[in-house]
Amino acid sequence: MGDLRTTATADDGPQRRDLILVERAQAGDLAAFNDLVECYQDQLYGLVARMVPDPDQAADVVQEAFFSAYRNLASFRGGIVRSWLSRIAVNAAMDLQRARKRRPVQPYPELEDDSWQPPAGEDADPERQVVTAERVKALNAALAAIGDDQRAAIVLFDVEGFDYAEIAEMTGVSLGTVKSRIHRGRLALRRGLEDRMELFRG
Amino acid sequence: MPAFAHLQPNHDETLIARLAADDLTGADATDAARLVAECPACAELHADLRSIIAATAELPAPRRTRDFRLTEGDAARLRGSGWRRVLGRFGDPRLAFTRPLATGLVTLGIAGLVLAAAPSFLPTLGASSAATAAPAVAPAAGGAETTGSAGGGAIQGDGTTSYGAESGSNSGPGLNPVPSAPVLAAASPVAPEPSGPAPTAAASAAPSVAASAGTGQLPPPAASAPEPGGAGVGALPSTPILADNPGVGKSTDASAPAPSGPSPLVLASIALLVLGLVLAALSWVARRTT
Numbered sequence: 001m002g003d004l005r006t007t008a009t010a011d012d013g014p015q016r017r018d019l020i021l022v023e024r025a026q027a028g029d030l031a032a033f034n035d036l037v038e039c040y041q042d043q044l045y046g047l048v049a050r051m052v053p054d055p056d057q058a059a060d061v062v063q064e065a066f067f068s069a070y071r072n073l074a075s076f077r078g079g080i081v082r083s084w085l086s087r088i089a090v091n092a093a094m095d096l097q098r099a100r101k102r103r104p105v106q107p108y109p110e111l112e113d114d115s116w117q118p119p120a121g122e123d124a125d126p127e128r129q130v131v132t133a134e135r136v137k138a139l140n141a142a143l144a145a146i147g148d149d150q151r152a153a154i155v156l157f158d159v160e161g162f163d164y165a166e167i168a169e170m171t172g173v174s175l176g177t178v179k180s181r182i183h184r185g186r187l188a189l190r191r192g193l194e195d196r197m198e199l200f201r202g
Numbered sequence: 203m204p205a206f207a208h209l210q211p212n213h214d215e216t217l218i219a220r221l222a223a224d225d226l227t228g229a230d231a232t233d234a235a236r237l238v239a240e241c242p243a244c245a246e247l248h249a250d251l252r253s254i255i256a257a258t259a260e261l262p263a264p265r266r267t268r269d270f271r272l273t274e275g276d277a278a279r280l281r282g283s284g285w286r287r288v289l290g291r292f293g294d295p296r297l298a299f300t301r302p303l304a305t306g307l308v309t310l311g312i313a314g315l316v317l318a319a320a321p322s323f324l325p326t327l328g329a330s331s332a333a334t335a336a337p338a339v340a341p342a343a344g345g346a347e348t349t350g351s352a353g354g355g356a357i358q359g360d361g362t363t364s365y366g367a368e369s370g371s372n373s374g375p376g377l378n379p380v381p382s383a384p385v386l387a388a389a390s391p392v393a394p395e396p397s398g399p400a401p402t403a404a405a406s407a408a409p410s411v412a413a414s415a416g417t418g419q420l421p422p423p424a425a426s427a428p429e430p431g432g433a434g435v436g437a438l439p440s441t442p443i444l445a446d447n448p449g450v451g452k453s454t455d456a457s458a459p460a461p462s463g464p465s466p467l468v469l470a471s472i473a474l475l476v477l478g479l480v481l482a483a484l485s486w487v488a489r490r491t492t
Contacts, residue, residue: 034271041270046263059268066270071280139257158258183219189258190250200253 014039018081026073033073037066040082043160044089050155051093053144061096065089086160087170090152094171097148135199142192150185157182213237213244222251289488300485307478314471318464 018039024032044065049058065088076084143151149171156167157178167178193200214237220226221234237244272280464472 030272030274030277033277037271042263042266045266045270049264049266050261055264055267058264059266059270062266063268063270066272067276067280070272070277135257136261139254139261143258154258158255159261179220179223179225183216183223183225186222186251186254187215187219189254190247193250193254197250197253200250200257 014082015080019078022073022076022081025070026076033070036081036085040085041066043082044085047086047155047160048089048093050140050143050159051090051148051152052096053140057096058093061092062089065092068092083162083166083170086156086162090156090170094148094152097152101148131199134196138193138196138199139189142189145192146185146188150181150188153178153181154185154189213241215247218244218247219251222248222255289484297485300481304478304481304485307474307481309478311471311473311475311478314467314474318468318471 018036021032021036021039025036041062045058045062048061048065049055052058052061065085068088069085072088143154146154152171153167156162156170157164162170164175164178168175171178173181190197217226217230217234218237221231221238226234238248239245
């Protein structure tokens with residue numbers, strides 16, 4: 001197997017670190033893989049929990065994504081480890097969403113869990129904190145109410161910072177479809193928030 | 203149609219959304235900018251979308267509820283069997299060609315099967331086959347049953363040529379190249395039983411009977427002693443036609459077995475179909491597990 005590190009740019013510290021960990025994990029070093037898990041479990045959980053707004057299901061999806069990554073370490077041929085892991089997680093989340101569509105269950109619960117609340121700074125204005133918390137709650141509820149595909153695209157683009165091409169590759173659709181999902185998703189969010197827009201203005 | 207009641211009907215909200223995402227260039231950008239500048243509702247929509255984009259980007263990360271590190275047990279289970287590793291190889295991007303290959307094989311297989319089955323669907327062929335079957339059966343066994351004659355007709359299509367061919371090549375001028383069942387029944391001392399068993403057995407038995415009739419030798423047991431009770435019906439019907447076509451019989455080998463079972467085209471098509479389906483299934487499972 002070729003040296004994965006050659007695919008990392010010289011100034012890309014995390015990527016270089018990731019590739020070293022992947023190489024060691026491919027050689028059978030479980031600790032190296034778990035180092036990788038530690039690096040990305042918060043980010044992947046954040047990504048999946050927004051796509052699948054049920055904390056338990058989101059955790060299951062992330063666990064399954066790491067299992068899948070471990071199973072398929074041998075098929076990793078270089079590239080950005082973060083994107084590779086994100087793609088696996090997004091696919092796992094989309095599988096769950098498709099399963100939900102086939103077998104309709106309860107809608108996603110209202111996100112009352114305090115894990116969704118923003119961290120309060122010690123010197124923050126209490127009134128501002130309340131408004132921010134309300135805004136986050138309203139936005140999360142609106143996100144949970146829009147279509148799965150639109151939500152995934154918005155989360156990947158606006159929250160995770162992937163570009164259109166990366167999202168297209170991850171989700172297996174065209175660039176135009178990604179853009180359309182994002183634009184329509186935002187309009188849907190605005191419709192869902194129409195009565196709460198004062199929280200977002202000014 | 204705009205979803206917001208206060209938006210002008212001819213104002214495109216998607217255009218405003220694209221402007222808010224800085225996705226517009228050229229004339230579209232100019233049009234959208236004009237809408238935002240001139241229409242208060244469009245301006246409000248644009249501002250709201252900008253606010254939503256900013257708020258979404260600032261959403262706090264949900265706190266995870268578990269540690270997702272793998273245990274030794276997880277790792278041992280996930281390393282799994284050789285079967286999983288084989289599947290993993292099918293998920294390799296370098297083997298991405300397996301899916302189109304599988305599609306191609308399945309297509310070829312289906313096309314081959316259709317091609318092989320096409321003659322039986324063609325009405326003219328079907329009619330001619332039925333027409334030849336009827337006279338063939340009639341003289342063979344007076345008491346032939348419907349089932350037998352149907353079988354005889356089917357066999358006749360395949361069996362006639364090779365059958366006649368058999369007697370032709372092995373038999374010299376003195377031999378009777380025409381293994382006609384009625385003739386056989388009358389002339390041969392060893393083949394008196396007019397009726398035989400199942401059509402398949404009869405199909406292989408009849409040529410031997412014919413050959414032995416010509417040479418005066420006893421045919422092999424299977425041929426010379428067909429079970430009584432009417433199965434010979436299936437084989438015998440084809441022979442009278444050969445009797446009318448002696449030229450056919452002179453061109454082939456009497457020792458060659460009569461072809462039976464599916465044709466090579468059908469077998470090859472089935473093989474391609476199965477191979478394609480297996481490849482497609484492996485690729486699909488590998489993709490699901492990757």
